[in-house]
Amino acid sequence: MKLSSLGEFGLIDSIRKMTAQQSPSVLIGIGDDAAALKLSSSSLLLATTDMLLEGVHFNLSYTDFYSLGWKSAAVNLSDIAAMGGVPRFCLISLGIPSSVSVEQVKDFYRGFRAVLRAHRTVLVGGDTCSSRKGFVINIVVLGESEKAKLVTRAGAKAGDRIFVTGTLGDSAAGLDLLRAATGRKRQEAWRRKLIQKHLRPVPRVAWGRIIAIAKCAHAMIDISDGLSSDLAHICDESGVGARIIAEDIPFSRSLLAASDKLGKSPLYYALSGGEDYELLFAAPPAKAKKLRSFDITVTEIGVITGERRLLLSCEGKTKPFRPTGYNHFKKSGG
């Protein structure tokens, strides 16, 4: 069905029905001038927003609409996870070109809803408009946290151990595979897994919360720009430096299988790739043992230093390195 036969208010009504969820915290949801919401008393309000633009953040020939909706929700929930917070509410703005069908918009919302529900986050409002220039997405996630549990990017101290959750580099390798794919029918398992990591990342909401509650992190960030860039953000905000051990960075077996074919090293993907949405955090050494007692996948990959520069130890040699993740407006990646 074409959007033009449904109209703006028909579409909003249809979204309202699709995403309807009862929650005693939502006094006014979709359909009024603003949502009216109840937070736990004494909590801080967390707020984050991300814009995703066709041709910049995603390419409709690589992604299906379900995955696009999924990822839009996931990247925002990941920001709340990186603060150690609990996501509660979500608002979404969509600019939809006339080439997109009602079914595709509904698929987008199905993927979006799947992630929200998994993380008990309620869609409470948004804006839906026609776009003349590509598919445009903006997401807002509102969450909460107790002041004492909040983990920012500032706070890392010399001597802290650097940890990451999960494995790094998969998403960027998945994107390279999508770019290189030309109607390939047979898909090896590693190929599917890396592409899945790129299209449907899983935000580490529960893990971020566990780390925050156990006070295991002096500083935390989610890896959206690549390990090198996001580590640099922590170091900049904390006024410290860092040394990473290349051999300790966790890689998936899929990435190890892919990197030969793709002609780039796993280390390259991890440092510069981005979009892994894993958590990167600095933990006081005394907490390292405690971390291993939780049911979360974390790996120690280096140490925070007092000297404000980034060092990489690789095959026994230590060299300075610079952030190389994606930087909007800059012509190259640096």
Added chain:
Amino acid sequence: MKLSSLGEFGLIDSIRKMTAQQSPSVLIGIGDDAAALKLSSSSLLLATTDMLLEGVHFNLSYTDFYSLGWKSAAVNLSDIAAMGGVPRFCLISLGIPSSVSVEQVKDFYRGFRAVLRAHRTVLVGGDTCSSRKGFVINIVVLGESEKAKLVTRAGAKAGDRIFVTGTLGDSAAGLDLLRAATGRKRQEAWRRKLIQKHLRPVPRVAWGRIIAIAKCAHAMIDISDGLSSDLAHICDESGVGARIIAEDIPFSRSLLAASDKLGKSPLYYALSGGEDYELLFAAPPAKAKKLRSFDITVTEIGVITGERRLLLSCEGKTKPFRPTGYNHFKKSGG
């Protein structure tokens, strides 16, 4: 200066400096994964978001960047005003094409900041990215209200008087003037005023709050789509109808001067034009006198009826009418 020479993080840093405001309610502002904010205890959180797309919501040959920033903030504050709330925090996402200079982005933020400051709203975060397909804006405003003071679109009752603030139709006439203008040098005052109303609307934040605190409104909305559409929203959500007296709709002298030249009636602009960002509300008859005691400009323009249809009385004749404001995706305006 070109954005490519400043880069994403340079731009964010520059915005951070430009918009820096101290507020004890902002524990974490721009520059972390999420903002961390303090609301008054016992308040409800209000949240609203609006997307503005080049070629759909604005045209860079009609508007300067200062006005664009101004309007982006104003239309979102207006949604909080329509709930009777107090705006507190703001997040902004910008997708910026390479054709836009650093100076233009800064001008945008100057206009944006002017409106935020006037309404004591603090910029606490956002997202800045490059766009390949036009200038893209998304704004979020977070506010608060006591539960008992909240005014929604639902709640209008048969017999309520219908009021609007300010004058209607100016903004749409201003847009028609901008469209018709061809390098005109001499600008009559009425022309300038209508264009100003279109480019730099003033959100009725204080008025909305006065109306809410005095419990003068059973239902309220801001006029963004046009009187006919927005009145229909109130009627739909409240399960009522309405009768409007055309002769009672307040028009500015500028609009009366313009409508001859533009070949459209003030009534047309008021009903179908939209973007006035005045408040439309249903007040119990007993409150009509009280309303006149406040220092706010309100005009009674009709009455809420029990029968679910919209009527317009004009020159002694009463006829049904349909919402005719802007509807995204529909090919015509209906």
